[in-house]
Amino acid sequence: MIKNDLLIRTLRKEQTERTPVWFMRQAGRYLADYRALREKHSFFERVRNPELAAAISVMPVKQLGVDAAILFSDILVVAQALGVDVEILEGKGPIIAEPIRNQKQIVVLHPEETEEVLAYAIPTTRAVKDSLENEVPLIGFCGSPWTLLCYMVEGKGSRDFSKAKQFCYQHPDLAGQLLDKITESSIRYLQMQITAGVDVLQIFDSWGGLLSPSDYKKLSLPYLGKIVKAVESFVPVILFAKGCWYALEALKETGASAVGLDWTIQPAFARMAAGEMVLQGNLDPVVLLGPANYVENETISMLRAFGKGNHIANLGHGVLPETPFENAKVFVETVKNFRF
Numbered sequence: 001m002i003k004n005d006l007l008i009r010t011l012r013k014e015q016t017e018r019t020p021v022w023f024m025r026q027a028g029r030y031l032a033d034y035r036a037l038r039e040k041h042s043f044f045e046r047v048r049n050p051e052l053a054a055a056i057s058v059m060p061v062k063q064l065g066v067d068a069a070i071l072f073s074d075i076l077v078v079a080q081a082l083g084v085d086v087e088i089l090e091g092k093g094p095i096i097a098e099p100i101r102n103q104k105q106i107v108v109l110h111p112e113e114t115e116e117v118l119a120y121a122i123p124t125t126r127a128v129k130d131s132l133e134n135e136v137p138l139i140g141f142c143g144s145p146w147t148l149l150c151y152m153v154e155g156k157g158s159r160d161f162s163k164a165k166q167f168c169y170q171h172p173d174l175a176g177q178l179l180d181k182i183t184e185s186s187i188r189y190l191q192m193q194i195t196a197g198v199d200v201l202q203i204f205d206s207w208g209g210l211l212s213p214s215d216y217k218k219l220s221l222p223y224l225g226k227i228v229k230a231v232e233s234f235v236p237v238i239l240f241a242k243g244c245w246y247a248l249e250a251l252k253e254t255g256a257s258a259v260g261l262d263w264t265i266q267p268a269f270a271r272m273a274a275g276e277m278v279l280q281g282n283l284d285p286v287v288l289l290g291p292a293n294y295v296e297n298e299t300i301s302m303l304r305a306f307g308k309g310n311h312i313a314n315l316g317h318g319v320l321p322e323t324p325f326e327n328a329k330v331f332v333e334t335v336k337n338f339r340f
C-alpha cells in the first residue's frame with residue numbers, strides 16, 4: 001500500500017483532500033545534488049546504475065515533497081532498444097550520429113530485442129521502488145512514437161523538426177513502418193516497467209504540437225492509442241501532448257486516464273474538450289524564474305482555474321534547469337496548502 005496515494009486516487013477520479021503535485025523533469029539540473037552526480041557519472045551511467053537512478057529519482061520527493069516520483073531515464077532509450085546509437089551531450093541534449101533516412105535503416109531496427117537491450121530497466125525500476133519505501137507512487141514513462149521519430153530522423157533536438165516532417169511527407173510508408181517499430185518497442189518497454197512495479201505511466205508527446213491537426217491524426221494519435229490500449233488495464237496512463245489543444249477530444253478517446261496540458265491552454269477550454277477527464281498542468285515553467293510571490297499568485301490562479309477535483313498540479317512542460325530550487329518549493333507548498 002502506498003502511503004501518499006493522492007495521485008492514484010485523483011487518476012481514479014476519487015474525491016481527494018487536496019490536489020496532488022509533481023513536476024515533469026523533476027529529477028534534473030535545478031537540483032544541486034543532481035548536478036554533483038553529473039560531475040562523476042555519464043548520463044547513461046546514471047540511467048543504468050540502480051543505485052544512481054534510485055538516488056536521483058528520490059531526490060525531488062525528499063527535497064521538495066512532491067506527491068510522485070518519476071523514473072530517472074530518458075525517452076531516447078527506446079531508440080537504443082531498436083538498435084540506434086544515441087549520445088546525450090552536456091548542454092546539447094540527444095545526438096544521433098546516423099539519423100534514420102531510408103528503408104535499409106528501418107528494416108534492421110529490432111523491437112523484439114527491447115527486453116534484452118533495456119534489461120537494466122527491471123533492476124533500476126525495482127531499486128527506485130525500494131528506495132521510495134511506498135511513500136509516493138512511481139511514474140514510469142516513454143516518449144510517443146511521433147516524438148521519438150522526431151529525434152531518430154532529425155538526429156538532434158530542433159525548433160521545428162523540419163527534416164523529420166519532410167521525411168514523413170516524402171515517405172509516408174517508411175514513416176508508418178518506423179512508427180510501428182517504435183510503438184512495439186515502447187509497449188515492450190512499458191510492460192517491463194509495469195513488471196518492475198511502476199504505479200502510473202506517462203507518455204510524452206512533446207512535439208505533437210508541431211503537426212497540423214490532420215497530420216496529428218495520421219502520425220501520432222493512432223500509435224498513442226495502441227500504446228494506451230496495451231497498458232491501461234494494468235496502470236493509469238497520463239498523456240502529455242504539448243501543443244495539442246486541437247486533439248483533446250480525440251485524446252480522451254484513447255482510454256488514457258489523464259491528459260497533460262501546456263500553458264497555452266485555458267483550463268475551461270480543456271474541460272469543454274476533454275469533459276470529465278483528469279487534467280494535468282499547466283503553469284508556464286518560466287513563471288518559476290520570477291519572484292516568489294509571483295510564483296505563489298500564479299499557482300493559486302492556476303488551481304482556481306482548474307477548480308476542485310480531477311486535476312493534477314504540474315507545469316506545462318519540464319522544469320527548467322535554471323529554476324531556483326526555492327521557487328520550485330514555493331510551487332509545491334502553495335499547492336499543498338491550498339484548499340477550495
Ligand code: 1CP
Binds near residue numbers: 026028076092317
Ligand atoms: O522527468 C524526470 O525527472 C525523469 C527524467 C527524464 C524524462 C522524463 C529525463 C532525464 N528526460 C525525460 C523525458 C524527455 N527526454 C523528453 C520528454 C519531456 C520533455 O519534453 O521535456 C524529451 C523531449 C527528451 C529528450 C531530451 N533528453 C532532451 C530535450 C532535448 C530537446 O529537444 O530540447 C534533453 C536535454 C535530454 C537529456 C536529459 N534527459 C533527462 C535529463 C535530466 C537530461 C539532461 C541531461 C543532463 O544535463 O543531466
